[in-house]
Amino acid sequence: MFEAFEVIRDAEMSQYTTLKLGGKADYLAFPRNGEEIAAMFREAGEAGMPVTVIGHGSNLLVLDGGIRGLVIRVEKNMREVRVVGNRIVAQAGAMLGSVALAAAEAGLSGLEFASGIPGTVGGGVMMNAGAYGGEMSDVVIRVKGVYPNGGPVSLTREEMEFGYRTSVVKKLNFVVTEVVFELERGDPEKIREKMSRLNAERAEKQPLDVPSAGSTFKRPEGYFAAALIDQCGLKGYSIGDAMVSQKHAGFLVNLGTSSADYLELVRKVQSIVESRAGVKLEPEIRIVGEEEAEG
Numbered sequence: 152m153f154e155a156f157e158v159i160r161d162a163e164m165s166q167y168t169t170l171k172l173g174g175k176a177d178y179l180a181f182p183r184n185g186e187e188i189a190a191m192f193r194e195a196g197e198a199g200m201p202v203t204v205i206g207h208g209s210n211l212l213v214l215d216g217g218i219r220g221l222v223i224r225v226e227k228n229m230r231e232v233r234v235v236g237n238r239i240v241a242q243a244g245a246m247l248g249s250v251a252l253a254a255a256e257a258g259l260s261g262l263e264f265a266s267g268i269p270g271t272v273g274g275g276v277m278m279n280a281g282a283y284g285g286e287m288s289d290v291v292i293r294v295k296g297v298y299p300n301g302g303p304v305s306l307t308r309e310e311m312e313f314g315y316r317t318s319v320v321k322k323l324n325f326v327v328t329e330v331v332f333e334l335e336r337g338d339p340e341k342i343r344e345k346m347s348r349l350n351a352e353r354a355e356k357q358p359l360d361v362p363s364a365g366s367t368f369k370r371p372e373g374y375f376a377a378a379l380i381d382q383c384g385l386k387g388y389s390i391g392d393a394m395v396s397q398k399h400a401g402f403l404v405n406l407g408t409s410s411a412d413y414l415e416l417v418r419k420v421q422s423i424v425e426s427r428a429g430v431k432l433e434p435e436i437r438i439v440g441e442e443e444a445e446g
């Protein structure tokens with residue numbers, strides 16, 4: 152199967168997620184362009200196989216039983232970034248950090264906020280990733296992609312229905328292949344300075360030395376997830392080796408655990424915060440795959 156493409160059979164998903172968790176994917180494919188993505192969907196469809204699309208895996212919890220069917224990883228083979236005037240055209244697999252660097256080199260401001268977000272352009276657009284007062288919707292002007300049936304899609308910023316950590320990508324169910332950013336002219340030195348300042352702040356506040364998927368929960372209306380978790384006395388709380396980070400309570404980290412323990416920790420934190428603070432926390436991370444079969 153999938154002989155025309157770069158594919159790994161029985162791929163350990165713990166190697167393809169920043170949380171370093173998860174069982175095996177039956178097939179893990181690395182497309183080079185939208186045509187290959189369409190062809191992969193076609194072949195999987197003919198075999199009656201489900202398809203899951205991922206980027207860098209920095210917002211993903213893959214369960215211990217792994218992922219059946221085909222996983223399409225839009226990442227290492229789709230990283231082209233072009234600067235055209237004050238616009239940047241990036242393939243969906245380009246890392247946000249490298250697009251932000253390309254912008255800085257070209258003297259284009261607006262993507263500084265994204266330089267420390269360890270995900271792809273495609274995942275960033277899907278999630279409307281944001282930090283330090285900026286988000287993808289501020290700078291994205293067009294998103295191109297492909298539907299599972301192979302049809303093309305091209306949407307303006309308005310048509311993307313960006314909201315807090317969400318966009319129309321999930322509803323329309325397409326794969327992002329290319330994104331156009333529109334930025335402002337700026338002084339390259341100042342842009343670089345801002346990026347290093349934000350990244351230093353990140354390193355000071357976030358547990359970047361242990362596997363995580365960033366903030367585990369969305370910001371509940373009127374609150375901060377990390378502050379609520381901290382107020383409930385949960386810093387350092389653990390199940391197995393899944394732990395609420397001591398450094399930043401919004402990050403649930405993996406110190407050598409299983410996805411089952413990690414998921415239990417997510418649920419436990421949700422239930423404690425709901426009973427003690429009366430606020431329902433919703434996961435920001437995407438949970439994919441199957442729980443491990445019993446026995």
Ligand SMILES: Cc1cc2nc3c(=O)[nH]c(=O)nc-3n(C[C@H](O)[C@H](O)[C@H](O)COP(=O)(O)OP(=O)(O)OC[C@H]3O[C@@H](n4cnc5c(N)ncnc54)[C@H](O)[C@@H]3O)c2cc1C
Nearest residue numbers: 206207208209210270271273274275280281282327364365
């Ligand atoms: C240390 C750390 C810090 C972080 N800081 C931030 C932060 O400041 N702000 C923030 O918003 N996030 C942050 N994150 C979370 C994460 O980096 C972002 O959500 C990122 O945008 C996810 O991109 P990804 O390529 O890793 O996507 P993945 O995690 O692989 O996928 C996320 C979702 O996007 C979908 N997807 C991925 N690629 C595509 C595509 N090409 N087409 C269609 N759908 C696609 C997947 O199906 C999945 O539903 C952080 C994570 C870590 C580990």
